[in-house]
Amino acid sequence: MQFSRTKPPVPPNETGSANRNSSLEAKPLRDLVRSFIRHRSAVIGASLVVIFILCAIFAPLLTPYEFYTSTRETLDDPSAAHWFGTDDLGRDIFTRIIYGARISLWVGFVAITGSIIIGSFLGLVAGYYGKWQDSLISRLFDILLAFPGILLAIAIVAMLGPGLNNALIAIAIINIPTFGRLMRSRVLSVKQEDFVLAARAIGMKNSRILWRHILPNCWTPIMVQGTLGFATAVIEAAALGFLGLGAQPPQPEWGTMLSDSREFIQLAPWTMIFPGLAIMLTVLGFNLLGDGLRDIFDPRMKQ
């Protein structure tokens, strides 16, 4: 027996929170944490995400350089002084990538939060009220979805003018229908639940039913989709940056860095490899995390 040498396993209910007397007590949060830890790719994804978040927060402490100062050491190989080498203006690439995490995460966070808020609101209205509100909003989503996402983003940025904030707005707009349609379909099914009828039967107001009974029961898929959408937003931000429509120099945006490296690919491949890796790992992290969350929240996956 493997366990005989160590302590005998303690039944799960007797471990923490001894002050609660009932053994039937629900510990939804703990169950969630436990199934999260058991899910390997979710943990890997979360670790990647956390690493990038920490980099973004502690950027000034992690590197002695500034992301905008040029030096004479242009296109240096990776070395002890410059871990990821330097670019054509002699800027430390590691520093720029770390600061770039700030931009990518910021864009992802704000754009996706924006799409979730607007998309959920529209989806909620469309799903709950139905009728002409539904037709109007659904057609709006259809129109947005009729364009390839990145093309629409380019058009929006072209209209608003290049820049990080406008790129962010564009990304937020093109992601609205994803969340809107998800929310709408979720509302349509939750609306049919008995507890909604029961709430109406005690005379609750429509708005109160929406906020209290329908919205909270729709959150899970939105959260999962939000995590996955974060990854898409990071790519889209990089793509816009690459095209020169997103972050403007000297902002250390990964896509912009990639674009700048084009001329030196053969001479100094590290100028391209590291920003590319950063984008890939961030997207991978959020995708793994999102897939993991979907599995964890899926009741059919419960053990």
Added chain:
Amino acid sequence: MAQPMLEIQQLKLHFFTDQGVVKAVDGVDLTINKGEIVGLVGESGCGKSVTSLSIMGLVPQPPGKIVNGSILFEGKDLVRIPSRKMRYIRGKEIAMIFQEPMTSLNPLFTIGNQLTEAIRTHETCSRREAEQRSLEMLKKVGISREGILREYPHQLSGGMRQRVMIAMAMILKPRLLIADEPTTALDVTIQAQILDLMRLLNKEFGTSILMITHDLGIIAELCDRVFVMYAGQVVEETDRYSLYKSPGHPYTQGLLRSIPGMEERQKRLYAIPGQVVPPHNMPAGCRFAPRCQDVMERCKKEVPPLSPVAEGHLSRCFLHQGGEQEHGTA
């Protein structure tokens, strides 16, 4: 003389669907007096749930539409009342409990949270006071477990949840409680407890109860008067004793015969022959005519009116009308 609290007159509620008009409720008359327990029986799809939902104003419109009739609740016509005002009646004056206790509570909130919410929908009172009242009401419905207010629906059994639902419905002391098959999803032992509880609440608060069921046993146990529905119409109205002793309508007779008896050993259980008529293709005459054993030529052409069989006993059948006419002419 008992005072009517709820009077449904000639209610017609039709669903306008792509397949045609479904006359779910087609000219129902129903009265409930103060403090009375009234049963509404019928098989699935006969319109009993739709009738109850239309009292609450909870029939989805469209596709549903009340095309005729009135629902008088203490003088107010619930059909014509603006929906803003209807909200104050729902829950406060008329409450409802549903068939499925397992899904009638929001899984994300605690029992206490949902009960106090019910109070605070209609009254302004402090959280402390609302919780106090919730606890008292839960005690009345037989839950005195400590910490119940902080528990989530999934921690309770079906019977417990139905008690919580009843507590939630009764907490504002409504004058009418509509119970839509409240015991169908429960064990027989729990059923009996729930029925006892409803009788108790009826006595204690004087709440009238409209008991919707397809279980004739529950009617015998609980109800003062019974309405039998078939295909959107009331076919019989009587008290519970004559329902069993002298059922007037052939449908009611068939229902009663369908209950397996304890006394006689039967090889096969009795079933009313034929099928319920399809809702968008009603026969011209009596709706039960295609399945009726005593069918006459007249039944296929004319819809029989509800006519008295005895004192307080109405039946929608020509058999009795014929009898009455003979009586009248003699």
